[in-house]
Amino acid sequence: MLKISDLCAGYGGAQVLHDLNLDVRPAEILCVMGRNGAGKTTLLRAIMGQLARQSGHIILDGTDIQTLPAHQVPRLGIGYVPQGRRLFGELTVAENMEIGLQTRGRGAVTRDRVLQLFPRLRDRLGQISQTLSGGEQQMLAIARALCLEPKILLLDEPSEGLQPSMIRLIGDTVRALRQTGVAIVLVEQRVAPVLAVADRVAFIERGTCAEICDATDLNTNAPQFQRYVGV
Amino acid sequence: MAFGPFLLLALMEGLVTAAVLALTALGLSLVFGVMRVVNVAHGAFFMLGAVGAWFVTEWVGNPPALGFALALVICPLAVGAIAALANGLVLKRLNYDPEATIVATIGLLYIFQQMALTLYGPDARPVPAPFSFRVQLPWFGYSGYKLAVIGAAAVVLAGVWLVLNRSKIGLVMRATQIDREMAQAFGINVDRVYAGVFAMGAGLAAVAAVLIVPIQQAHYLMGGDPLLLSFIVVIIGGLGSLRGTLVAALLIGLSDGVISVFFSPTLAKIIATLLVALVLVFRPQGLFGRQVTR
Numbered sequence: 312m313l314k315i316s317d318l319c320a321g322y323g324g325a326q327v328l329h330d331l332n333l334d335v336r337p338a339e340i341l342c343v344m345g346r347n348g349a350g351k352t353t354l355l356r357a358i359m360g361q362l363a364r365q366s367g368h369i370i371l372d373g374t375d376i377q378t379l380p381a382h383q384v385p386r387l388g389i390g391y392v393p394q395g396r397r398l399f400g401e402l403t404v405a406e407n408m409e410i411g412l413q414t415r416g417r418g419a420v421t422r423d424r425v426l427q428l429f430p431r432l433r434d435r436l437g438q439i440s441q442t443l444s445g446g447e448q449q450m451l452a453i454a455r456a457l458c459l460e461p462k463i464l465l466l467d468e469p470s471e472g473l474q475p476s477m478i479r480l481i482g483d484t485v486r487a488l489r490q491t492g493v494a495i496v497l498v499e500q501r502v503a504p505v506l507a508v509a510d511r512v513a514f515i516e517r518g519t520c521a522e523i524c525d526a527t528d529l530n531t532n533a534p535q536f537q538r539y540v541g542v
Numbered sequence: 543m544a545f546g547p548f549l550l551l552a553l554m555e556g557l558v559t560a561a562v563l564a565l566t567a568l569g570l571s572l573v574f575g576v577m578r579v580v581n582v583a584h585g586a587f588f589m590l591g592a593v594g595a596w597f598v599t600e601w602v603g604n605p606p607a608l609g610f611a612l613a614l615v616i617c618p619l620a621v622g623a624i625a626a627l628a629n630g631l632v633l634k635r636l637n638y639d640p641e642a643t644i645v646a647t648i649g650l651l652y653i654f655q656q657m658a659l660t661l662y663g664p665d666a667r668p669v670p671a672p673f674s675f676r677v678q679l680p681w682f683g684y685s686g687y688k689l690a691v692i693g694a695a696a697v698v699l700a701g702v703w704l705v706l707n708r709s710k711i712g713l714v715m716r717a718t719q720i721d722r723e724m725a726q727a728f729g730i731n732v733d734r735v736y737a738g739v740f741a742m743g744a745g746l747a748a749v750a751a752v753l754i755v756p757i758q759q760a761h762y763l764m765g766g767d768p769l770l771l772s773f774i775v776v777i778i779g780g781l782g783s784l785r786g787t788l789v790a791a792l793l794i795g796l797s798d799g800v801i802s803v804f805f806s807p808t809l810a811k812i813i814a815t816l817l818v819a820l821v822l823v824f825r826p827q828g829l830f831g832r833q834v835t836r
């Protein structure tokens with residue numbers, strides 16, 4: 312449903328992604344792995360239209376979203392949970408969600424569904440989001456993206472700095488979303504959480520997609536982890 | 543006149559200054575807060591509002607109240623449209639680079655001034671007040687119009703507060719202010735928000751100018767003082783903070799009124815500038831500002 316072909320992208324003069332090819336299938340969990348600086352975040356930002364266009368195509372259900380202005384990408388149903396969360400820190404929990412709801416989604420219905428996934432947020436709707444705990448902030452970052460009722464959800468290292476139970480909660484959430492037909496692109500550095508949820512794993516190396524494997528072909532000792540992530 | 547009533551008169555004059563100043567400074571503060579643009583042309587938008595009011599009232603003629611009421615609607619809209627155009631033609635192309643936009647708005651300032659000089663001429667011209675009754679207090683009579691200016695400014699300020707804090711548009715503006723890129727990633731058309739905010743900021747200056755022009759006369763160079771005082775208010779109050787802008791405008795307006803009446807207007811300006819220096823040294827983010835992190 313999302314097909315990236317020969318994508319070149321970067322910042323100003325510096326090219327980071329080189330002829331990257333990747334496709335995302337409906338209702339799958341595609342994990343993206345790679346060393347620090349390999350270009351994982353850059354890939355997600357390129358999908359979101361936040362980088363100046365260089366060359367290549369990013370086709371979502373037949374539309375080349377690279378030609379669209381950045382604010383139209385989420386309107387097509389791509390939800391984004393950026394690295395470091397980047398909540399609207401001075402806004403309340405409810406307002407952060409409202410930003411997503413006013414763009415897409417079905418208002419109160421969507422809101423209720425999202426809050427069902429994260430009941431802890433329901434008790435904190437009026438709280439300023441930067442005062443939430445780290446785990447709650449990550450829930451809100453995911454909730455905000457789900458308020459768009461996305462067809463594809465991009466998550467950039469959501470488990471960064473979280474305790475194991477929170478990481479499991481994120482894994483459960485992601486699996487539940489797949490059940491409802493949402494495709495997930497999950498950037499994740501650790502092997503165990505990846506093996507727990509992934510359908511396929513894409514390994515990014517120096518700005519290009521070096522290898523894609525079915526998760527069933529991988530185990531903890533798979534050489535790919537050694538080669539591309541260095542664990 | 544005894545000291546008490548004299549002080550009251552000074553305070554009322556100060557309140558009029560404060561009301562108009564609050565509107566003008568709020569426009570400047572909004573533009574900086576959301577767009578990170580230091581708009582040196584803000585005073586020119588103020589001037590355009592005043593000059594526009596002269597054209598509208600002149601064109602309508604009698605009764606003056608009708609011309610004035612029309613000016614109060616037309617001028618902010620027209621000035622807002624000019625601002626939106628300038629935003630699209632100049633600021634957007636500079637990608638809102640903080641330094642480049644300072645230079646660009648200086649350029650805009652001169653363009654607007656020369657435009658006004660060409661079309662309106664070098665003279666200062668009065669605009670008739672829409673009504674001219676005096677409110678008789680026990681000690682002195684006071685211009686009913688000036689009281690109306692205070693009231694009108696309060697209404698506009700309350701309206702802006704409502705829009706910012708209680709409406710969807712305000713939410714979108716605040717989100718854009720906090721993180722432009724994330725706002726975009728959640729479907730907010732940042733270009734449109736910026737155009738709207740720039741127009742709104744200029745429109746507020748124009749409202750202030752239309753309100754003051756029956757007291758002050760319209761002139762093509764009249765934008766200097768409001769620009770300087772707005773910067774003073776915005777620095778003292780904290781950039782991007784509505785509450786801070788209001789408090790600082792009251793502070794500067796009232797002290798300006800009192801010091802001007804009892805001593806001299808020059809001393810009032812000196813003290814205001816000194817206050818800015820003190821704030822910059824001891825509380826650079828302003829009285830109500832937050833540290834700008836981005």
Ligand SMILES: Nc1ncnc2c1ncn2[C@@H]1O[C@H](COP(=O)(O)OP(=O)(O)OP(=O)(O)O)[C@@H](O)[C@H]1O
Nearest residue numbers: 322325327345346347348349350351352353354394
């Ligand atoms: N805003 C930027 N301007 C210039 N270069 C950048 C910018 N952001 C990232 N880069 C560079 O692009 C390359 C890829 O960075 P990216 O953030 O995509 O890596 P990553 O795979 O997400 O790494 P990590 O695992 O540390 O998050 C790096 O060399 C980085 O220095």
Ligand SMILES: [Mg+2]
Nearest residue numbers: 351352353394
């Ligand atoms: Mg990254």
